[in-house]
Amino acid sequence: MRLTGFATGMDINQMVTDLMRAERMPMESMKKDQQQLEWKMDQFREINLKLDTFRTSIFDTILRRSNMMAKSATSSNEQLIKATATAAAGNGTFTINSVDSLATATTNASSKKLSNENEAKIDRTKALATQNFDGEFGWSDTGIVNREVITVDQRHTDMDLNTELGNPDSVVVKVNGVSYKVVEEFGEGNIRATQVMINKNGGADGKDQLVFGAELAKGAKVEVSSFTQTEDGTQRFATSEITTFNEQGDEVITKFVFTDDQSLNNVMKQMNDSSAGISVFYDEFSDKISVSRTETGRFNTTEGGKEMTFTGDFFTAGLQLDNDAEKSGTNASFTVNGLATERHSNTFTMDGVTMTFQEKFAAGTNSVSIGTSTNVDTVMDTIKTFVEEYNELVDFVNGKTGEEYHRDFRPLSDDERNAMSEREIERWEEKAMSGLLRNDRTLRGGFSTFRMDMYSPVNGLDSATLNQIAQIGITTTNNFRDGGKLEINEDKLRAAIENDPEAVYQLFAADGPTHADKGLARRVRASADGLIEQISRQAGGNRGRNMNHQFALGRQMANFEDRISNFERRMQQVESRYWSQFNAMEKAVAQSNAQAESLFAQLSSW
Structure with a gap:
């Protein structure tokens, strides 16, 4: 805090402030230039964001065959068969002459009640040991559970363990969560791909070793658990297995x-979460367990073989699951175009057409025709979306490059903002931000390239009669002020899609060796990528250019910051000089006043 003007009576603090305001005017101009540069950078980045969104949308819409070659399927009787089509479906008709049987899932259930008739019904939420089950689970005493997890470092079939394995019946081996059948010795020939053999003391330094029936992939996670039996064990365990079959007819032993x-x-959740592919629930009314395959159909190719085989007292005696009580699943059996065939599921895909059987029906009574054709509406919508997004982008950028530039509306300083209302500031800055990208060469050049990409013929297409966008009814608008926006003749476009959808797709998506051989959308996407790169070199914010030194406007911003910083230091020196001069003046005036008072006192004494 300075106390000044005692000698002169002048408001020196205000005088210095006014002088420094004049001195700082060049710095205020630099700050305004810096703010203008920042606005320009933000506008460039906004355009880049829109370009990147447009580029991504091209890939997700018009370049996807599933969108441009969309098919629709119709069923002559949706009460019996529903149908949908993928892009892979050919135009044609299937005739389902009959559906002799629907696919069903294999099921099994407890052969009798789980609870002891003379005791209270079991509580599914409490420990098994405390419940009154009628059957015996075949518990064995156990002390600790040894568990070892190994990540396979290279492809091989054997590995040494740090855990000493006991009885194979109490060993569980899982690879990436899938159980393997544990065996003690080779059977006839080699063990199966889903089996693992325990080679006791067969590894290095006499360690127990696991030998798999097939090589494990590098990075596979092998989990080995073994239960060691002890006479004074405080916990009991039981081991059991479920054998099911996959779509290839191979055993899956869990x-x-x-x-x-x-x-x-807990038991049911463990079974449901396993790789056995089963669904388990307990019905309190019947006091029984129900087990069913999660997939319909029959997978065991052995005649009369079981689809689910339960092994171990826990399942067969404790949960009362009798393998002979199984109700085996059936395949969907039907005749298509006179050919009798089967599928595991009631919903399946044939030549790109997904059919769902609703009911059975006999031959000669309710034959169902499934017809497939090009989904013209979906293809039309995809192309219209592409054109709309292109026009929105053109409109936005043309607006930026054609905006009026207001030279008299510069960014506001802090003092200027303080003297204005919020509405006045908003209107001022709207004009100050206008025209910063007017006639920008990068943007005009980029969108000129887009127009050339759109209007140039596509070379190398199989369809010589369809190689330009105008041939499918897409042309530029008549208004030159639109800057190359597109408009669609929907009747002509629809006719082109109906006549040759593949040719329309290739017009947009062809992927030839040169730019001229590429489809229109693929060209525009590549050009958009190039424009994004140019803008990011100028304004940053993309392609990893986040530091000021990595792009042109950022380097200018850094230069302004250095100039402003240097100017601030000089202003401090100037302000110090002003204060020194005014202080010297105050001191001189004070001395002069003192001398005058002394002379006046002497004259008065005469």
Whole structure:
């Protein structure tokens, strides 16, 4: 805090402030230039964001065959068969002469009640050991559970363990969560791909070794758990297996280890989450467990073979699951175009057409025709979306490059903002931001390239009669002020799609060796990528250019910051000089006043 003007009576603080305001005028101009540059950079980045969105949309819409070659399927009787078509479907007709049987899932259920008739019904939420089950689970005493997880470092079939394995019946081996059948020795020939053999003391330094029936992929996660039996074990366990079959007809053996402190709910969740592909629930009314395959159909190719085989007392005695009580699943059996065939599911895809059987019907009574054709509406919508997004982008950029530039409306300083209302500031800055990209060469050049991409013929197409965009009814508007916006003759476009949808697709999506051989959308996407790169070199914010030194406007911004910083330091020196001069003046005036008072006193004494 300075106290001044005692000698002169002048408001020196205000005088210095006014002088420094005049001195700082060049710096205010630099700050306004810097603000204008920042606005320009933001507008460039906004355009780049729109270009990147447009570029991504091209890939996700008009370049996707599933959109441009969309097919529709119709069923002559949707009460019996529903149908949809993918882009892979050919135009034609299927005739389903009959559906002799629908696909069903294999099921099994407890052969009798789980609870002891003379005791209270079991509680599914409490530990198995505390419940009154009628059957025996075949518990064994156990002490600790040894568990080892190994990540395969290279492809091989064997690995040494740090864990000493006990009885193979109490060992569970999983690879990436899928159980493997544990065996003690080779059977006839080699063990199966889904089996693993325990080679006791066969590894390095006498370690137990696992030998798999097929090479494991590098990075596979092998989990080995073994239960060591002890006489004084405080926990009991039981091991059991479920054998199912996959679509290739191969066995899928899933091994389970349950402990007596688990609840029935825990057991069912463990079964449902396993790789066995089953769904399990407990019905309290009947007091029974129900087990069904999650997939319909029959997968065991052995005649009379079971689809689900339960092994171990836990399943067969504890949960009362009798393998002979299985109700095996069936395939969907039908005749298509006179050919009798089957599928595992009631919903399946044939030559790109997905059919869902609703009901059975006999031959000669309700034959169902499934017809496929090009979904013209979907293709039309895809092309119209592309044109609309292109026009929006052209309109936005033309607006920026054609905006009027107001030279008299510069960015506001802090003092100027403080003297204006919010509405006045908003209107001022709207004009100040206008025209910053007027006639920008980068943008005009980029969109000129877009127009050339759109209007030039596509070379190398199979369809010589369809190689320009105008041939499918898409042309530029008559108004030159639109800057090359497109308009669609929908009747002509629809006719082109109906006549040759593949040719229309290739016109947009052809991927030839040169730019002239590429489809229109692929050209525009490549040009958009190039324009994004040019703008990012100028304004940053994309392609990893986030630091000022990495792009042109950023380097100008950094230069302004350096100039403003240097100017600030000089202003501090100027202000110090002003204060020194005024202080010297104050001191001189004070001395002069003192001398005058002294002379006046002497004259008065005469």
